[in-house]
Amino acid sequence: xxxxxxxxxxxxxxxxxxxxxxxxxxxxxxxxxxxxxxxxxxxxxxxxxxxxxxxxxxxxxxxxxxxxxxxxxxxxxxxxxxxxxxxxxxxxxxxxxxxxxxxxxxxxxxxxxxxxxxxxxxxxxxxxxxxxxxxxxxxxxxxxxxxxxxxxxxxxxxxxxxxxxxxxxxxxxxxxxxxxxxxxxxxxxxxxxxxxxxxxxxxxxxxxxxxxxxxxxxxxxxxxxxxxxxxxxxxxxxxxxxxxxxxxxxxxxxxxxxxxxxxxxxxxxxxxxxxxxxxxxxxxxxxxxxxxxxxxxxxxxxxxxxxxxxxxxxxxxxxxxxxxxxxxxxxxxxxxxxxxxxxxxxxxxxxxxxxxxxxxxxxxxxxxxxxxxxxxxxxxxxxxxxxxxxxxxxxxxxxxxxxxxxxxxxx
Numbered sequence: 001x002x003x004x005x006x007x008x009x010x011x012x013x014x015x016x017x018x019x020x021x022x023x024x025x026x027x028x029x030x031x032x033x034x035x036x037x038x039x040x041x042x043x044x045x046x047x048x049x050x051x052x053x054x055x056x057x058x059x060x061x062x063x064x065x066x067x068x069x070x071x072x073x074x075x076x077x078x079x080x081x082x083x084x085x086x087x088x089x090x091x092x093x094x095x096x097x098x099x100x101x102x103x104x105x106x107x108x109x110x111x112x113x114x115x116x117x118x119x120x121x122x123x124x125x126x127x128x129x130x131x132x133x134x135x136x137x138x139x140x141x142x143x144x145x146x147x148x149x150x151x152x153x154x155x156x157x158x159x160x161x162x163x164x165x166x167x168x169x170x171x172x173x174x175x176x177x178x179x180x181x182x183x184x185x186x187x188x189x190x191x192x193x194x195x196x197x198x199x200x201x202x203x204x205x206x207x208x209x210x211x212x213x214x215x216x217x218x219x220x221x222x223x224x225x226x227x228x229x230x231x232x233x234x235x236x237x238x239x240x241x242x243x244x245x246x247x248x249x250x251x252x253x254x255x256x257x258x259x260x261x262x263x264x265x266x267x268x269x270x271x272x273x274x275x276x277x278x279x280x281x282x283x284x285x286x287x288x289x290x291x292x293x294x295x296x297x298x299x300x301x302x303x304x305x306x307x308x309x310x311x312x313x314x315x316x317x318x319x320x321x322x323x324x325x326x327x328x329x330x331x332x333x334x335x336x337x338x339x340x341x342x343x344x345x346x347x348x349x350x351x352x353x354x355x356x357x358x359x360x361x362x363x364x365x366x367x368x369x370x371x372x373x374x375x376x377x378x379x380x381x382x383x384x385x386x387x388x389x390x391x392x393x394x395x396x397x398x399x400x401x402x403x404x405x406x407x408x409x410x411x
Contacts, residue, residue: 026050034059041065049073058082064090077101086114094123101130108160110135122147132160140169144176151180153204161186173198183209191215206231210238218243229255229274241267245274254279261286276301284308290410293317298324307331313410316340323359330400334359338406346407353405360400
């Protein structure tokens with residue numbers, strides 16, 4: 001029985017493959033118009049578009065096909081509406097230069113738009129001049145890989161987001177580059193998804209933005225020179241690992257914002273030359289392990305409502321302020337970290353400082369209340385008040401101490 005079923009299944013598969021065909025689009029081909037080729041295509045067919053410029057105004061794909069572009073194949077939306085609308089399962093769009101979706105303050109026009117589909121792939125496209133580049137709504141089990149999005153926005157109202165996902169599940173966003181948009185990558189109500197190996201830079205607001213999304217991870221991405229690096233808000237079970245948050249500067253900028261986050265992990269990331277490495281507000285049970293904070297204004301700034309967080313084996317290297325705290329109460333653990341400003345000793349040579357280290361300085365408390373005092377940062381006066389607070393803490397949390405500071409930087 002088993003061999004008969006196996007061979008029958010194999011026969012059906014091979015027959016379906018044999019029936020699938022390729023429809024070619026070009027000026028001299030049977031199909032000169034992209035819409036006509038897509039209309040004529042059957043389930044499983046490939047529409048191959050040769051190099052050239054093709055008008056593409058809100059073309060809807062309502063069957064599982066592969067839309068494949070030769071190098072130099074350009075789809076131009078003529079600044080009218082959507083460029084491509086993917087409205088069926090198992091669609092692949094790959095290899096195109098896509099330009100000029102419409103712009104609107106009432107509709108989210110996009111170069112590539114999906115709604116209510118699954119098992120889709122958006123691969124190796126270059127997108128420019130579009131309001132939203134890739135817009136995913138109520139879709140699942142998709143792959144967005146190898147795309148390059150270039151925008152020209154200088155203000156938030158000039159563009160939508162590069163890769164925008166809303167009410168989606170099991171989406172993998174990998175090896176994309178996004179610049180010049182409002183947010184590079186945006187997730188809202190997106191669960192069980194991965195953001196991996198992307199480069200988002202020079203976006204107006206955030207490189208990556210999470211809202212109300214759970215059980216997600218972003219790994220090995222670079223967020224550089226954005227309005228702010230990453231904002232993760234009102235979400236649970238987010239893993240943030242091996243990312244680089246670099247050169248995110250501004251009066252209210254940060255590498256990473258955590259707002260109302262629970263049960264997350266911030267592991268082995270690099271925060272370098274940001275106004276604030278991490279700004280934490282109302283976040284609980286988050287583990288910060290193996291991160292490096294280098295030459296930031298503030299390495300970590302903690303606001304209220306943060307409980308049961310652990311900071312372990314992190315490197316704090318040459319930051320203006322390693323830690324800022326707005327409360328005298330502390331329910332978080334800071335043990336076993338390396339602090340470049342630690343001046344203690346290790347007489348028993350066990351690799352751990354013999355004296356505890358207080359990472360919160362009185363001057364950071366003063367600057368939080370009176371920002372203008374930052375001009376005194378390098379003065380002797382600051383050294384004196386920090387020393388006095390270290391000897392007899394009155395304003396900083398008395399129990400916020402690293403009891404086992406590392407003498408060596410973690411690799």
